[in-house]
Every structure is written in C-alpha cells, then in structure tokens.
Amino acid sequence: MPKDLSIKKVMVIGSGPIIIGQAAEFDYAGTQACQSLREEGISVVLVNSNPATIMTDPEMADAVYIEPLNAEFAEKIIAQERPDGLLPTLGGQTGLNLATELATRGILEKYNVRLLGTQLKAIQQAEDRERFRSLMREIGEPVPNSWIVETEEELEILSRNTEAPWPLIVRPAYTLGGTGGGIAKTPAQLIEIGSRGLKLSPRHQVMVERFLGGWKEVEYEVMRDASDTCITICNMENFDPMGIHTGDSIVVAPSQTLSDKEYQMLRSASLKIIRSLGIEGGCNVQLSLSPHTFEYYIIEVNPRVSRSSALASKATGYPIARVAAKIAIGLRLDEIPNAVTKKTLACFEPALDYCVVKIPRWPFDKFTLADRRITTQMKATGEVMALGRSFEEALLKAVRSLEIGIYGLRPKNADLRTEMDIENGLEFATDERLFLICEAFHRGMSLDEVAQLTNVDKWFLVKLQRLVKLENKIRSHALELFPTISTELAALIREAKHLGFSDRHLAEALAVPEKTVRALVKSLGLRPVYKMVDTCAAEFEAETPYFYSCFDDKETEVTAKV
Amino acid sequence: MSTAYLVLADGTTFEGKHFGHPGTAIGEVVFNTGMTGYQEILTDPSYAGQLVTLTFPLIGNYGVNQTDFESVRVQASSLIIHELCELPSSWRSSATLDSFLAESEVVGIAGIDTRHLTRYLRARGVTMGIVSSEHEPDVLLKLLGAASRYETVNYVQQVSTNAPYVWPSDSDEPSYRIALLDCGVKFNILRSLAALNAEVTVWPSWSSAEEILATDPDGVFLSPGPGDPSLLGDIVNNVNMLIHAKPTMGICLGNQLIGCAFGGHTFKLPFGHRGSNHPVKDLESGRVIITSQNHGYALADKFTDPGIEVWQINLNDGTVEGLKHKTLPIFSIQYHPEASPGPTDSIGYLAKFLKMIDDNRK
Numbered sequence: 035m036p037k038d039l040s041i042k043k044v045m046v047i048g049s050g051p052i053i054i055g056q057a058a059e060f061d062y063a064g065t066q067a068c069q070s071l072r073e074e075g076i077s078v079v080l081v082n083s084n085p086a087t088i089m090t091d092p093e094m095a096d097a098v099y100i101e102p103l104n105a106e107f108a109e110k111i112i113a114q115e116r117p118d119g120l121l122p123t124l125g126g127q128t129g130l131n132l133a134t135e136l137a138t139r140g141i142l143e144k145y146n147v148r149l150l151g152t153q154l155k156a157i158q159q160a161e162d163r164e165r166f167r168s169l170m171r172e173i174g175e176p177v178p179n180s181w182i183v184e185t186e187e188e189l190e191i192l193s194r195n196t197e198a199p200w201p202l203i204v205r206p207a208y209t210l211g212g213t214g215g216g217i218a219k220t221p222a223q224l225i226e227i228g229s230r231g232l233k234l235s236p237r238h239q240v241m242v243e244r245f246l247g248g249w250k251e252v253e254y255e256v257m258r259d260a261s262d263t264c265i266t267i268c269n270m271e272n273f274d275p276m277g278i279h280t281g282d283s284i285v286v287a288p289s290q291t292l293s294d295k296e297y298q299m300l301r302s303a304s305l306k307i308i309r310s311l312g313i314e315g316g317c318n319v320q321l322s323l324s325p326h327t328f329e330y331y332i333i334e335v336n337p338r339v340s341r342s343s344a345l346a347s348k349a350t351g352y353p354i355a356r357v358a359a360k361i362a363i364g365l366r367l368d369e370i371p372n373a374v375t376k377k378t379l380a381c382f383e384p385a386l387d388y389c390v391v392k393i394p395r396w397p398f399d400k401f402t403l404a405d406r407r408i409t410t411q412m413k414a415t416g417e418v419m420a421l422g423r424s425f426e427e428a429l430l431k432a433v434r435s436l437e438i439g440i441y442g443l444r445p446k447n448a449d450l451r452t453e454m455d456i457e458n459g460l461e462f463a464t465d466e467r468l469f470l471i472c473e474a475f476h477r478g479m480s481l482d483e484v485a486q487l488t489n490v491d492k493w494f495l496v497k498l499q500r501l502v503k504l505e506n507k508i509r510s511h512a513l514e515l516f517p518t519i520s521t522e523l524a525a526l527i528r529e530a531k532h533l534g535f536s537d538r539h540l541a542e543a544l545a546v547p548e549k550t551v552r553a554l555v556k557s558l559g560l561r562p563v564y565k566m567v568d569t570c571a572a573e574f575e576a577e578t579p580y581f582y583s584c585f586d587d588k589e590t591e592v593t594a595k596v
Numbered sequence: 597m598s599t600a601y602l603v604l605a606d607g608t609t610f611e612g613k614h615f616g617h618p619g620t621a622i623g624e625v626v627f628n629t630g631m632t633g634y635q636e637i638l639t640d641p642s643y644a645g646q647l648v649t650l651t652f653p654l655i656g657n658y659g660v661n662q663t664d665f666e667s668v669r670v671q672a673s674s675l676i677i678h679e680l681c682e683l684p685s686s687w688r689s690s691a692t693l694d695s696f697l698a699e700s701e702v703v704g705i706a707g708i709d710t711r712h713l714t715r716y717l718r719a720r721g722v723t724m725g726i727v728s729s730e731h732e733p734d735v736l737l738k739l740l741g742a743a744s745r746y747e748t749v750n751y752v753q754q755v756s757t758n759a760p761y762v763w764p765s766d767s768d769e770p771s772y773r774i775a776l777l778d779c780g781v782k783f784n785i786l787r788s789l790a791a792l793n794a795e796v797t798v799w800p801s802w803s804s805a806e807e808i809l810a811t812d813p814d815g816v817f818l819s820p821g822p823g824d825p826s827l828l829g830d831i832v833n834n835v836n837m838l839i840h841a842k843p844t845m846g847i848c849l850g851n852q853l854i855g856c857a858f859g860g861h862t863f864k865l866p867f868g869h870r871g872s873n874h875p876v877k878d879l880e881s882g883r884v885i886i887t888s889q890n891h892g893y894a895l896a897d898k899f900t901d902p903g904i905e906v907w908q909i910n911l912n913d914g915t916v917e918g919l920k921h922k923t924l925p926i927f928s929i930q931y932h933p934e935a936s937p938g939p940t941d942s943i944g945y946l947a948k949f950l951k952m953i954d955d956n957r958k
Binding site (some may be wrong): 302379 | 627629630632633636651652653654656657658678679681683684685686688709710711712714715804826865871872873874875877883885886911912913936937939940941
C-alpha cells in the first residue's frame with residue numbers, strides 16, 4: 035500500500051524530562067521520526083516539555099510546542115494545530131500514556147485525529163499484563179506463572195502461598211524502567227517490595243512471578259507493516275543473566291551463545307507475538323532462555339520505540355524509528371529504501387560482521403550515598419556502546435568510553451579490596467561487577483568459581499579471563515628496556531592491540547609513559563583501520579559515514595575527504 | 597596454532613592460523629552472511645567443492661553438537677573465519693569446532709580479515725582459492741592453477757546417496773509416500789517432511805524416472821544440490837518425465853531443474869546468495885518473507901514453455917525465487933523452507949506441497 039495521502043500534518047509526542055531509568059533514547063528516536071515524516075512532505079507538530087533535546091531544535095519540526103505533557107495542554111495544541119494524525123509510539127512510556135489518555139477522554143475523536151502506527155488496542159494488550167498473558171496462552175507462547183496483586187491483602191495471601199516458586203520477582207505495572215520492583219526471597223521481602231510497588235504503580239498493580247535466576251536474557255527488535263510483513267532487526271544477549279534489569283545489564287549484539295536452533299526459536303516466537311498484537315511499527319520482545327534446555331519464557335513486550343531499539347539501531351545501522359514513522363503513514367517495508375546501502379530496501383534483516391557491547395553508565399559518581407546494587411529496577415542514566423571485531427575489543431572500547439577513570443580491567447583501589455569484597459561484589463551485582471570479575475581472575479579465582487557466584491555465561495567469562503591473563507603477561511615485562519623490546523613482548527603488544535587495549539592501558543601495565551607505548555606501537559606497524567557499519571556484512575556496497583576502528587588486517591574503508 | 601594461507605586465483609594471499617585437520621583444500625571461495633549455523637553450513641551438501649567464508653567474526657561459540665547435522669559428514673572443503681572460539685559454551689556442545697574439523701579431516705583457517713575477503717569477492721565475484729597449512733603461497737598458487745575449476749565438476753554425483761533408502765514418517769502410518777531425488781538433500785528437509793506425516797524414499801540423483809515412477813509415489817520432491825546446473829542435462833530429462841507424472845515440489849537446485857525442464861536456463865550470480873536474511877516477495881500476496889539461501893546460480897526469467905510462471909522474486913536483485921505451473925501441480929522455490937540454518941518463515945511450503953498432493957487425489 036502506498037503512503038496515505040490524507041495525512042498531511044502529524045503531531046509527535048516527545049518523552050519529556052530525561053530521568054533516572056532512561057537514557058536519551060527517545061530524543062534520538064523522535065528526531066529520526068520527525069525527519070522521516072518531513073521527508074515524506076508531512077508537516078510535523080512536536081510537543082515536548084523538555085527543551086534540552088535535539089528534537090525540539092527549530093529545524094526538526096514545523097511547529098514545536100514546549101509545554102507540559104498532559105491532556106489539557108495537548109488538547110489546546112490539537113485544537114490550534116488540527117493535525118490529521120498522532121504518532122504516540124516515539125515518546126516512550128510517557129508518550130504512550132498521554133496518547134492513551136487523549137484517546138480515552140475522546141479528545142482524538144473530537145478533533146478527528148487518527149492514532150498512527152500501532153493501535154491503542156494493541157498497545158493496551160501488550161501493556162496490560164493480564165491481557166498480554168492471556169494472548170500469549172492463546173498463541174501458545176510460554177509465560178512464567180504469575181499473580182497480579184492489587185491490594186495489600188492479596189499480597190498477604192500470596193506470601194502464604196505454599197506453591198509459589200520462590201524466589202519471586204515483583205514488577206509494578208505501568209512504571210518507567212520497572213521502578214519499584216525487586217526480587218523477594220522470603221514472604222517478608224515480598225510484602226516489603228510488593229507494598230512499595232503498589233504505591234509506585236499508577237494503576238496500583240504489581241505482578242509477581244517466578245524468578246528465573248541464571249537464565250539467559252535475550253531481546254529481539256522486530257518490525258511489522260500493514261501488509262503483515264515481519265522482520266527482525268537485531269537480537270541482543272545480556273551479559274548479566276535474569277535478575278538485573280536489561281537497562282542495567284551489559285548487553286552484547288548479536289547474541290553470542292545461542293546456536294541457530296535457539297536463535298531461530300526465539301526469533302520465530304518474537305515474530306509470532308508482533309503478528310498477534312497487530313503492531314504496525316517497531317516492537318521489543320524480551321525473552322528468557324534456559325541455559326540447560328530449549329525451555330524459554332516471554333518476559334515482556336514493548337510495543338513502541340524503546341531504549342533497546344535505539345541501541346539496536348546504532349548497533350546495526352538500521353534506523354528503526356525512521357522506518358517505524360514511515361510504516362505509520364501507510365508505507366510498506368518493501369517500499370522504503372535502505373538508507374544505508376541506498377541500493378537495497380528496508381525490508382531485510384541486518385547481518386552484523388562485528389561485535390557490539392553496551393555498558394550502562396550509572397550516576398553513582400553524582401549520588402555518592404546511593405545504593406550501588408543493581409537489580410530489577412533500572413538505575414543507569416545513560417549507556418555507552420562500542421563496536422569491535424571481537425567481544426574483547428568492543429568491551430575495552432566501551433569501558434574507556436564510560437569516562438569513569440578506568441582504562442583497563444581492574445577496579446579503582448583494586449589493592450584495597452578484600453577477598454570478601456570481591457566475592458560479595460560478584461554475587462550481588464553493583465556497577466563495579468565487571469571490574470570485580472576481572473580482579474577475581476587477577477587474583478587467581480577459577481572460572482567455575484566466578485561462574486558460580488555471578489551466573490554469567492562462561493563464554494563471556496573466558497574472554498575476561500583471557501584479557502586478564504594477557505594483561506598480566508604484559509605486566510611481567512614491565513622492567514624491559516625500551517625501545518629495544520623482546521620479540522615476545524612485541525607479540526604480546528600485537529595481540530593486545532588486536533584485542534582492544536589502549537596505549538594508556540598498556541602504559542599502565544608496563545609502567546612507562548603513554549607516549550613511549552605510542553612510539554612502540556607505531557614502530558611495530560600497528561595502525562588502526564576503519565570498517566563500515568553497512569547493515570549487510572559487506573554483501574552490498576553501502577554509502578554511509580558510519581565506521582568503527584579496529585586493528586584487523588590493513589584494509590581501511592575510509593576515504594578521507596579532508 | 598601454526599601459520600596457514602589462503603591464496604586466491606589471482607595470487608592475492610591472506611595469512612592466518614591453521615585449525616582443524618592439517619592439509620590443503622582447493623575450491624570456490626564463497627561467503628555466507630548468517631550470524632549463526634556454522635555446523636549446519638559445514639554439513640550442507642550444497643557447499644561441496646567450496647571454501648566457505650563466514651562473515652560473522654566470532655565462530656565456534658556454541659561448539660558442535662550431536663543433532664544439528666544436515667548430512668553425515670562435513671561437505672564444505674574448508675572453513676575460512678576471523679576468530680575461532682576455543683572454549684565453547686552451550687548445554688548441547690559435545691566438541692569444539694576445532695576438534696570436529698580435525699576429526700572430519702577438514703582444514704580450517706582462522707585469523708583472516710573476513711570482511712576484507714568478502715569485499716574482495718563482492719567486487720570481483722567468487723573465485724577459485726586454496727587453503728593450506730602445508731605449503732608456501734607460491735607453491736599453493738601452482739597447485740591451484742593445476743586444479744579443475746568448480747564449474748567443471750559434477751558435485752551432485754559426489755554428494756548423492758549411492759542407493760535408495762527410506763526416511764520413515766514420524767507416525768507409524770504415513771499419509772504420504774514421497775519420492776525425493778537426492779542431488780544433495782539436507783536432513784532437515786527429511787525431518788520436516790517426516791514430521792508432516794510423510795514417508796520419504798531418497799533416490800540417487802541418477803535414478804531413472806521409470807524406476808521411480810514404478811513405485812507409484814504420491815509426490816516427487818527435487819532436493820537442493822551443489823555445482824553448476826548446466827552440467828545436469830540427464831537429470832533435467834528425468835525431471836521432465838517425473839513432474840508431468842506426479843505432483844512435484846522443488847527447492848534450490850530443484851527449482852532450477854524444474855525451470856530448465858520448462859525450457860529455462862541458469863546463469864552464475866556474481867557472488868551468490870548465501871545467508872539467512874534474504875527478502876523474497878510473493879507476487880500474489882504482496883507479502884515479503886525472510887529466507888535462508890545458498891545458491892551460486894539463478895534461473896533466468898525466460899522459459900520456452902508458457903505453462904510455467906515466476907511467482908516469487910528476490911527483493912535485493914530481482915532474481916527468480918519461485919516457479920508455479922499454471923495448470924499442473926508443480927511449484928518450486930529457490931530458497932530453503934527447511935531453514936537449518938536460518939529463519940523458518942517459509943516452512944509452510946512443505947505442508948502446501950502435501951496439500952497439493954491431497955487436492956490432486958480428489
């Protein structure tokens with residue numbers, strides 16, 4: 035179906051203030067969508083209460099309203115602008131909640147405004163836990179046993195339920211970033227966390243379900259158009275297993291420990307879900323996969339652009355929000371060009387030929403007294419993402435990008451940490467867990483012990499152990515006479531550069547100035563090359579100015595135009 | 597790991613590290629862009645005679661297991677990768693990729709900038725190459741020059757079963773009896789048909805139509821397979837008799853054999869379609885599905901017999917992805933509904949084939 039020509043003016047709702055539990059993903063998505071709509075000759079009316087965003091820049095929309103995001107103001111804007119359509123799926127939960135309110139109060143009907151993209155019914159079906167669960171049962175997709183609790187009394191009864199599969203996870207309904215949730219190991223904890231959740235949920239509702247500790251957490255970003263064509267943009271695997279909010283998890287894309295059978299099983303489930311909900315646009319599906327069987331559960335579905343879709347967009351080069359906006363105005367996936375290759379269409383699945391690592395950025399340097407433990411309630415306020423030809427390279431780049439004063443693997447004040455500190459830090463995750471795992475390896479803790487304490491898949495742990503071993507080997511050459519180094523050290527440096535070590539990291543390990551390492555690296559002929567993020571693993575020629583550096587081979591794809 | 601080399605026909609040399617079995621392998625260098633499924637790819641008979649490059653850089657992560665085999669042995673001549681995982685992590689893993697290739701007597705090369713190699717193949721087209729852990733590049737180039745080219749070898753003959761065998765249906769009383777012409781069948785085609793209550797007799801590719809039709813099957817299935825289809829004139833003649841006698845479905849090479857039987861011809865694609873992300877448009881429904889593909893040749897959209905028509909095309913390059921006969925119970929697709937590896941979006945076509953048999957019985 036071609037573009038719906040009756041849509042000439044569209045109102046886009048932004049996500050308001052950027053708060054804890056959110057990165058700047060909605061600004062990124064909203065900006066992309068505004069540009070995408072204007073590209074199609076549509077006039078864009080933007081409403082957002084946050085002026086410190088790119089989407090509210092004057093050139094992003096035809097009219098920008100910086101007003102509170104509530105129904106009262108939105109109605110005034112609608113009355114004045116008389117848009118033909120409203121695109122609510124780009125402003126995160128805030129945008130969706132406002133659109134829902136405008137629809138249920140009859141304001142959209144009154145001014146003859148069509149809700150574009152995913153319809154309200156689908157959104158409610160995905161967001162209302164009970165309706166969602168019954169839909170999943172209908173289409174045969176597994177959901178963990180769970181209870182909806184709306185009163186303190188119900189909470190009390192559940193806490194005495196002898197069949198409840200402890201530990202239980204508590205999630206308040208309709209809150210951003212799972213605010214107010216937690217894992218209850220005892221009836222007393224259930225009552226404590228549940229009461230808090232009831233207070234924080236705008237619907238006074240919490241969901242309690244089996245806690246799948248140690249299970250793999252995997253996400254799929256999927257898209258669907260009005261002709262029922264469905265595609266997967268990207269899948270992602272959490273380094274931190276179930277129990278830590280995906281926004282607080284280190285995430286890798288694509289998944290690394292799933293065989294094709296598992297990958298396709300979860301992909302098929304995700305597509306089945308987006309079809310059953312009738313979503314027109316993008317959707318995020320979170321699944322939990324047993325590390326010992328093919329058993330899996332659907333954990334959550336976000337019927338909108340989300341933090342994960344922003345990550346997936348940057349990880350693959352596929353502009354999810356841009357394409358979602360075009361689908362919302364009636365275009366089909368095979369009518370939208372692939373903006374990266376300019377030769378193929380948006381209707382395909384990106385193939386990655388690199389590894390992506392995302393690490394959350396927590397604000398504990400600003401909130402020095404805050405509880406640094408990370409669990410089911412998101413505490414991060416941002417994230418960094420890095421690309422490399424290996425997991426190690428992407429990880430080390432991401433660590434440096436955090437700007438937390440760590441350039442290698444070990445935590446700050448490493449020597450002051452006791453064995454107990456480390457064991458605790460491995461079992462009860464904080465923002466420092468990645469570095470404490472490395473410190474544990476540094477002190478000789480075994481792979482099995484670390485795996486036991488953290489539940490992190492050994493595939494990831496082996497990589498960290500490899501980095502620590504390499505760093506230690508390099509450190510043993512610290513007193514070597516520069517610049518005449520042994521061939522052994524030269525080989526180690528070569529390996530380290532390929533695995534993403536920075537010069538500063540090497541300088542710290544070798545106890546020499548950074549510029550000495552720089553000269554040495556140059557003299558070894560080690561220079562970075564730049565590879566393109568082209569959505570298709572080099573199968574087609576692409577035109578995009580999106581590159582990442584690595585030390586692979588000598589072929590570089592950047593033709594400098596300076 | 598010791599040094600190994602990949603040398604291409606024009607002398608371009610990549611240095612890497614050897615893994616798997618020590619030795620030398622010659623073949624056509626191709627690339628697959630799938631991010632998972634190396635075990636299925638290695639054992640897929642359609643990769644016979646090829647040195648397979650995987651564009652995803654981290655390979656071997658989930659090891660090798662006892663079930664994800666697509667035939668009884670490794671069919672690819674060699675595997676070219678960026679990084680080999682030495683300690684896989686998966687509950688199903690029973691061996692590392694390294695030890696599996698060593699046991700299978702197949703040479704592998706790691707540490708290659710597979711993106712560089714893929715860009716080379718994309719720009720210049722697939723080419724003959726040689727991988728070796730034994731010789732220096734100058735020797736390898738000579739060996740490669742003396743070897744027969746991929747296009748001249750009849751690989752179908754090499755990968756086909758030598759004698760007919762029966763793959764039983766999952767149920768005791770099968771509803772369908774299918775004759776499958778084995779030009780390089782993948783086990784998942786047989787597993788999937790068995791799950792749909794079909795008993796499949798797998799015939800050698802050189803079986804005569806008379807011999808097969810004498811068993812009076814309910815339908816005929818034409819399998820995928822390796823190599824240049826233009827070498828398979830005898831099989832096309834046989835196929836021509838089979839498809840006019842029984843409801844027929846063909847996939848991959850089977851699609852091309854049907855096309856040729858109706859007066860079409862194939863041509864070589866510059867770098868083939870190999871991966872799990874190929875969009876195919878059904879011209880009747882307008883819907884697009886994502887498919888698993890592995891073919892180096894495509895059918896030209898031109899047939900002397902007007903009875904056959906193209907009903908599916910590839911969205912990337914517009915090539916033929918499916919044929920349908922206007923009156924006879926015959927259809928085919930160029931991609932892999934059985935997936936393994938890849939998306940299972942098109943698995944329904946196997947049931948469609950069986951339904952076509954039902955309809956034909958009426």
